[in-house]
Amino acid sequence: MAVDYDPAIIGRVFETTDPVPVSAEAIATFCTAIGETNPIHVDAAAAQKGPWGGITAPPSFAVTFRNGQHFFQHVPRFGKQGFDAGKDVEFGAPIRPGDAITLTSHVKEVYEKTGRTGSMVFVVVRSTLTNQHGEMVAHVDHKFMSRT
Amino acid sequence: MSEVTYASVQIGDTLGPQEFYLSKDQVRAYAKATGMWVPRFTDDEAARKEGLPGMITPGNMSLAIMSKLVSDWIGASGARMIRLGTTYRQPVLPDHTLTLQGFITHKSENDRTAEMDVWVESEEGDRLVIGTATVHFPR
Numbered sequence: 632m633a634v635d636y637d638p639a640i641i642g643r644v645f646e647t648t649d650p651v652p653v654s655a656e657a658i659a660t661f662c663t664a665i666g667e668t669n670p671i672h673v674d675a676a677a678a679q680k681g682p683w684g685g686i687t688a689p690p691s692f693a694v695t696f697r698n699g700q701h702f703f704q705h706v707p708r709f710g711k712q713g714f715d716a717g718k719d720v721e722f723g724a725p726i727r728p729g730d731a732i733t734l735t736s737h738v739k740e741v742y743e744k745t746g747r748t749g750s751m752v753f754v755v756v757r758s759t760l761t762n763q764h765g766e767m768v769a770h771v772d773h774k775f776m777s778r779t
Numbered sequence: 780m781s782e783v784t785y786a787s788v789q790i791g792d793t794l795g796p797q798e799f800y801l802s803k804d805q806v807r808a809y810a811k812a813t814g815m816w817v818p819r820f821t822d823d824e825a826a827r828k829e830g831l832p833g834m835i836t837p838g839n840m841s842l843a844i845m846s847k848l849v850s851d852w853i854g855a856s857g858a859r860m861i862r863l864g865t866t867y868r869q870p871v872l873p874d875h876t877l878t879l880q881g882f883i884t885h886k887s888e889n890d891r892t893a894e895m896d897v898w899v900e901s902e903e904g905d906r907l908v909i910g911t912a913t914v915h916f917p918r
Contacts, residue, residue, distance in 0.1 A: 664812040665847060690846050690850070690860055694843075695813040717866040722863075
């Protein structure tokens with residue numbers, strides 16, 4: 632099956648969220664949930680002596696930010712069922728308590744692949760996270776897979 | 780244990796294995812903490828209605844667990860993970876023991892980075908989530 636979509640969507644930003652505030656409590660709750668005990672993420676006094684001079688969120692906190700309501704309107708869909716096939720994350724500036732994170736999203740690529748279980752279409756959406764200083768915090772590439 | 784340094788890293792060096800029991804309550808705690816409180820991550824019966832074998836672990840939680848394997852390997856060395864790519868191959872079912880492991884696949888002298896394969900393995904030895912990570916060692 633040919634993959635049919637408008638190539639003009641590639642690279643076009645379809646959504647910029649409002650800044651999402653990051654609280655110390657949200658980072659602490661996240662650390663508890665994943666069993667993180669590294670002092671640079673959980674112990675303010677120890678973190679102060681660390682490389683960032685204060686608490687930073689674990690890198691994987693970057694994937695907890697949600698896209699806005701426009702997300703599924705602008706991401707092309709193929710087949711019946713969609714799956715979250717994985718994420719590729721590039722990490723920039725660390726996330727700290729008090730940050731405000733904005734997500735800017737675009738469709739990065741669409742490709743077809745034939746595997747053992749048949750034909751699949753992958754839609755990769757890149758969300759770039761930026762903090763209140765304009766620093767890139769992360770590029771999160773969401774890989775959505777549909778069977779056709 | 781001495782901290783890892785760029786000079787000491789060798790291709791084939793291992794991360795883990797770390798064995799741990801992932802409980803349903805821990806998955807629910809993650810779902811709650813990250814705004815992913817949806818039935819397939821919190822309730823067996825609701826997940827079965829969606830055709831799943833029972834409640835599953837959010838992909839993002841698997842990513843977080845793999846990220847922690849890399850962070851634990853980095854320790855207090857001052858190195859930093861700059862990239863993590865994951866592929867969710869099979870559902871990760873809680874109330875099972877998981878094994879996390881990996882090994883160094885590549886070193887790049889020019890940019891002082893090390894690349895590694897990492898994965899989450901089931902009790903049956905299936906690699907449920909696989910990934911690659913890049914760690915940078917500042918001078």
